Structures are given as C-alpha cells and as structure tokens.
Amino acid sequence: MNPTKRKILLIGRSGSGKTSMRSISWEFNFKFMDCGGQDSYLENFFGSQRDRVFRNVEVLIYVFDVTRKDTEKDLNYLESSVFALSEFSPESKIFCLIHKVDLIPEEERENVIESYKEEIMKFLSKFSEILENPLKVTCFGTSIWNETLFLAWSKIVYSLIPKIQLLEEHLHSFCQICDAEEVVLFERSTFLVISASSSKTYQDIHRFEKISKFIKHFKLSCNKAHSPFQSMEIRNRFFTAFVDSFTANSYILVIISDPQIENAAISLNIQVARNHFENLVQKTRGNDDNALVI
Amino acid sequence: MLKPKLLTKTLQQTNTDGINGTMLFNSDGSLIASSGDRDKNRTIAAITANIWQTYQKKSNDPLINSDLNVVMINCKEGKVIIKEVCKMFLCVHSGNDVPTGILKEKLISLAKFLEPSLSKIVI
Ligand SMILES: Nc1nc2c(ncn2[C@@H]2O[C@H](COP(=O)(O)OP(=O)(O)O)[C@@H](O)[C@H]2O)c(=O)[nH]1
Numbered sequence: 001m002n003p004t005k006r007k008i009l010l011i012g013r014s015g016s017g018k019t020s021m022r023s024i025s026w027e028f029n030f031k032f033m034d035c036g037g038q039d040s041y042l043e044n045f046f047g048s049q050r051d052r053v054f055r056n057v058e059v060l061i062y063v064f065d066v067t068r069k070d071t072e073k074d075l076n077y078l079e080s081s082v083f084a085l086s087e088f089s090p091e092s093k094i095f096c097l098i099h100k101v102d103l104i105p106e107e108e109r110e111n112v113i114e115s116y117k118e119e120i121m122k123f124l125s126k127f128s129e130i131l132e133n134p135l136k137v138t139c140f141g142t143s144i145w146n147e148t149l150f151l152a153w154s155k156i157v158y159s160l161i162p163k164i165q166l167l168e169e170h171l172h173s174f175c176q177i178c179d180a181e182e183v184v185l186f187e188r189s190t191f192l193v194i195s196a197s198s199s200k201t202y203q204d205i206h207r208f209e210k211i212s213k214f215i216k217h218f219k220l221s222c223n224k225a226h227s228p229f230q231s232m233e234i235r236n237r238f239f240t241a242f243v244d245s246f247t248a249n250s251y252i253l254v255i256i257s258d259p260q261i262e263n264a265a266i267s268l269n270i271q272v273a274r275n276h277f278e279n280l281v282q283k284t285r286g287n288d289d290n291a292l293v294i
Numbered sequence: 295m296l297k298p299k300l301l302t303k304t305l306q307q308t309n310t311d312g313i314n315g316t317m318l319f320n321s322d323g324s325l326i327a328s329s330g331d332r333d334k335n336r337t338i339a340a341i342t343a344n345i346w347q348t349y350q351k352k353s354n355d356p357l358i359n360s361d362l363n364v365v366m367i368n369c370k371e372g373k374v375i376i377k378e379v380c381k382m383f384l385c386v387h388s389g390n391d392v393p394t395g396i397l398k399e400k401l402i403s404l405a406k407f408l409e410p411s412l413s414k415i416v417i
Contacts, residue, residue: 177295261298264324269295272415 007056011081012063013074017099020144021063050084057089059156063097064120066104066112075123082124086131094137095156096120102143113141150209154193161194170280172197178269179261181239184208184253185246191216194250211253215243233263244270247277296415301327308404312392314372316404319343319383326382338387342367342376346383364401366394373397379405380412 012018062078064071078096085092098116101109117139127135138159140152158164167185175183175197184196191212204210215229222229231244239257244267246252252273254266301318306329308316315330315338323343328335342365350362367374374387375397386401 174295177297179297179299258299260302262325262327264320265296265298265301265326268320268326268415272295 007058009053009057009060009081010063011060011077012097012099013065013068013077016063016065016068017144018063021097021099021142021149051088054081054084054088057085057092058160059093059095060085061095061097061156063099064116066098066100066116071116071119075120078120079123082127082135086127086133090131090133093159094135095152096137096139097142097149097152098139099142101141101148102145109141113139116141147206147209150192150212153190154208157187157190157192157194164195167277167280168195168197170277171195174269174273175199178254178266179256179258180254180266181257182253182255184211186212186215186251186253188245188249188251191219191251215251235263240266242266242270246270246274247281296326298327302329304408305329305404308386308400311396313386313388313397313400316386317384318379318408319385321347321381321383330387338374339383339385342374342385343383346376346378364398366398368394375401377401377405379409380415382412384408 010018010021060081062074062081064074068074082094085094096117098113101113104112120139121137124135124137138155140148140155142149142152161167171183171185174180176199181200182196182198182202185194186192187194193208193212196208218232219229231242233243234241239255240261240263242252242254242256242263244252244254252270254270256266305316305318305327309329315328315335317328317330317335317339318326319328319339320326321343323340325332325336325339328339345367346362346365349365352358353361362378364375364377366376368390372387372389373392373394374385375394376383376385378384384401384405386397386404388397
C-alpha cells in the first residue's frame with residue numbers, strides 16, 4: 001500500500017492562496033500536484049502534459065480567489081480541468097474553495113459565497129448532459145485566518161475514506177460503550193478530523209480545530225526533543241481527555257466526564273478498539289490498493 | 295470492550311455482608327473499576343498488585359513450581375483477598391468480622407461471573 005499513489009490536484013491561479021493553504025496539509029500522505037498557477041504555466045497543464053497531470057487523480061481542488069473579479073477565467077480553467085478529469089480520472093471528486101473570504105465584510109460573506117456557489121454549479125451543470133458520470137462537486141468558503149479551511153480540508157479527507165459510514169457507526173458504538181462524552185478520530189499526519197461521535201452538544205463548534213492545533217504543536221515539540229509523541233492524558237475538574245495513537249494513520253481522542261470512570265479502563269478500551277478498527281480498516285480496504293487507509 | 299459504568303455496578307453488588315470494597319485492577323496496580331472507598335481501593339490495589347508480582351516471580355522456583363491461585367492477607371484492621379482473572383486482578387476486602395471462607399467464595403463466584411466477559415478483551 002502506497003498512499004502517495006493517490007493524487008490530489010490543487011489548482012488555482014497565481015496568488016489565489018495555494019501555497020499558504022498547504023501549511024494545513026503539507027504533511028499529507030498524498031502527493032500534491034500544485035499546478036503553479038502562473039497563467040502560462042497553467043495553460044501548459046491543459047496542453048502537452050494533460051494526460052500525465054490528470055491521470056489517477058482522486059481529488060481536484062480548485063481555488064477561487066474571491067478578491068478577483070475576472071471569475072470567467074477561473075471557470076474556464078475549471079472547465080478544462082473537468083474535461084480532462086472526465087477523460088483520465090472519471091471517478092474523481094471535485095472541490096471548489098472560494099478562498100480569502102476573510103476579506104469580505106462579515107455581513108456580506110454568506111451571500112457572496114452563495115452567489116459563487118451558484119455561479120460555479122450553474123456553470124458546471126451543463127456537463128451533466130455531456131458527461132457519462134455525474135460530477136461530484138462540493139464548494140466551501142474558506143480563509144486561512146479562521147476555522148473554515150480546517151473544516152473544508154477535514155471534509156475533503158472524510159470524502160476520501162472508503163466506507164466511512166461503517167467506520168462512523170463503529171466509532172459511535174465505541175463512544176457509547178466507553179460512556180464517553182465525545183470520541184474523535186484525527187488523521188495522523190495532518191491532524192484533520194476524520195470522524196467524531198458525541199453524546200451531547202457542545203457550545204464551541206471550533207474545538208476540533210483548537211485541539212488539533214494544540215496537539216500538532218505538542219507533537220512537533222516532542223519530535224524536536226527526539227522523543228516522538230505517543231499519547232497523553234489530561235485530567236481536570238470537568239473531564240479526562242485521552243489522546244492516543246490509534247490505527248496506522250490515525251489518532252483518537254476520548255473525552256470522559258464521569259469522574260467514577262477509571263483511566264485504566266479507558267486505556268484498555270482504546271487498546272481493544274485499536275485492534276478492532278485496524279481489522280475493520282483492513283476489511284473495508286479490500287482490493288482497493290489506492291484507498292486512503294486510516 | 296469494558297462498559298465502565300456497568301462493571302462498577304456489578305462490583306457494587308458484592309459489597310454486602312461486611313465487604314467494604316471490590317475492585318478490578320491491572321498488573322501495574324491501576325484501578326480499572328472499583329466500588330467502595332476509592333482512595334482506599336487505589337492504595338490496596340497498588341500494594342496487592344506488587345505483592346502478587348513478587349510471589350508470582352517466585353512461582354518458578356523449583357520448590358514452589360506452581361502458579362499463584364489466590365493471595366489472602368490478614369491484617370490487624372481487616373482482610374484482603376486477590377485472584378487473577380484474564381490477566382487482570384479481582385480483589386475484595388472486608389473487616390475482620392467476615393469469615394475468610396465467605397470472602398473467598400464471594401471472590402471466586404464474582405470471578406466466575408466476570409470471566410466470560412473479560413476473556414473477550416484480548417490485548
Ligand atoms: N486575506 C487572505 N489572504 C490570503 C489567504 N490565503 C492566502 N492569502 C494571501 O494571498 C497571497 C498569495 O498566496 P499564495 O499562497 O502565495 O498563493 P499561490 O500563488 O496560489 O500559491 C499571500 O500573500 C497570502 O498571504 C486568505 O485566506 N486570506
């Protein structure tokens with residue numbers, strides 16, 4: 001199994017924000033094909049190198065810069081990409097990031113994103129008659145200055161995991177069996193959220209991103225000290241949190257708020273679940289050598 | 295997998311007729327679940343796990359040459375009895391007024407009851 005086989009194409013014009021975006025995902029298991037973005041360079045990708053670039057693509061991410069007014073040009077690039085994909089990677093998924101939304105006044109943001117979405121969808125709808133496979137397109141408004149980019153990338157990772165529903169069901173049972181308040185699965189290298197199960201509703205919808213950032217930093221410090229991060233337990237008045245290495249490509253976070261529950265019981269359950277999920281992942285992967293293994 | 299709350303409830307049911315505490319702990323002496331005074335249980339678990347390990351090490355001695363079955367400790371203030379179940383340890387403790395035979399029977403029947411579930415937890 002070689003995760004680098006999976007290709008993610010990150011396309012966008014020069015200055016649209018691709019390079020700065022990669023800080024959230026540069027550790028990604030997959031190989032990024034960043035098409036530079038300079039207009040002449042970009043044109044090259046739709047010319048002579050077309051088949052090399054668009055073969056074996058799992059996901060195409062097109063980055064729109066909201067501050068640019070000439071959207072037609074972007075739509076044309078997107079059109080060429082979609083055509084190329086339909087030829088060389090017809091099963092691939094397409095994500096459009098409407099990027100730098102922080103530069104739009106907050107009260108207009110929603111509307112601007114919506115109208116972008118509409119424009120993109122309308123533009124792409126004409127393909128439904130031409131192409132054999134229905135297009136799978138999802139749009140997100142994003143910015144490097146808030147949680148939106150983290151959420152969008154988490155959704156992208158989510159879409160890449162085979163049989164994710166099955167995995168979620170099992171995570172949900174795990175949460176219930178453990179009497180946990182919340183259980184979260186993070187992708188190992190990026191610490192993006194793969195899946196979560198909660199037994200109550202939380203006020204803070206940005207908590208995953210905060211936790212992710214926090215553990216990522218801690219992990220980096222551990223690496224600097226040449227003692228790689230394995231797990232941690234945090235206990236305060238309100239809860240106990242366990243972060244532990246889980247399957248080959250994931251970490252698990254378990255939150256327990258019942259003070260009667262002993263830490264050793266949870267550690268034991270995580271150990272047992274680890275084997276269970278590892279088997280589950282093996283099974284769901286089946287013959288698909290390219291699948292993202294969590 | 296362990297259901298912590300259910301396990302605690304099960305252990306609680308043993309705490310009758312003078313038994314003060316019942317607990318399950320792992321080989322390093324950390325509580326997995328317990329009923330009764332928690333701090334006391336924690337201390338007893340830590341100490342008895344250590345005692346068990348010490349004796350277990352000796353079990354290879356040609357003079358003994360037998361695995362430990364149960365360990366019973368009589369103290370001035372009470373009695374403690376421990377048994378291994380699926381690589382974990384089950385323990386009950388009581389005051390001195392409880393006959394050792396009864397304490398032992400309770401422990402063994404609890405161990406029998408828990409064993410089928412605990413054996414599914416393969417580590
Ligand atoms: N305000 C704002 N600026 C951004 C955002 N993302 C990127 N930028 C800026 O846009 C500029 C171009 O970004 P870069 O990543 O180099 O674009 P690339 O050419 O597509 O790789 C840089 O100055 C970034 O700081 C964003 O979400 N909000």
